[in-house]
Amino acid sequence: MSVLEHVITWLAPPTCISCGKEGLSLCGGCADGHITPFGERCWRCNKLSGGSRTCQSCRHTGAPGRVWVTTNYESTARNLLSLYKFGQQRAASQVIAGLMSETFMRGAEGFVAKEYIVVPVPTATARIRERGFDHTDLLARDIALKLKLRNINSLRRLGQTRQLGAKREERLAQLADSFAVKNQRLVQGRNILLIDDVVTTGGTMIAATKALRAADAKSVDAAIFAKKL
Ligand SMILES: [Zn+2]
Ligand SMILES: [Zn+2]
DSSP states (O other): OOHHHHHHHHHSOOBOTTTOOBSSSSOHHHHHHHOOBOOSBOTTTOOBOGGGBOOHHHHTTTOOSBEEEEEESSHHHHHHHHHHHTSOOTTHHHHHHHHHHHHHHHHOTTTGGGOOEEEEOOOOHHHHHHHSSOHHHHHHHHHHHHHTOEEOOOEEESSOSOOOSTTHHHHHHHHTTOEEESOHHHHTTOEEEEEEEEESSSHHHHHHHHHHHHTTOSEEEEEEEEEOO
């Protein structure tokens, strides 16, 4: 995308991807009609689970305690996310963050008092270079604003720096899904709300959770926009 195209994309008022109405990337009416709530289920295996808790059998993986998923990764949700990540319509972050915050508020009533710190699952630097922005960081900022919580970009992806030697590929593969905490002092003893846009197997989410627990976070929960089936 050229600089000019960037500017045009940025200046143009968003229109609803579903009905074309000007104003939001997905208008309220279309969101109600086309975004099917994921419901209170285990984020990993889809089993019904009260309070969106990670179910007993998925808990042993080191997963977050509770994960609030907004919807399945299909139709309108998928289009909205593509528009945001690849079509560079950054205004869509507002809508996605809004839907994620609503899901969290509905499901986490009483938990808001935990004074979560919002932490994005970091995007790989190669992807940031490709797209020109860090989509989970922006989402986390918008969610923190809506929920009036603190937002700290405290995770760092490992295995992204150039390494020498014959086993480089192997090492990179091992590190592909591992994270380190940048500032343990800010995480220690705190309740963390991890933010990610899509989840498939959950490997990334679990790796991020492990890093936060290793840094002595008090608890780790998460909010995800869409679950890939
Ligand atoms: Zn609409
Ligand atoms: Zn499960």
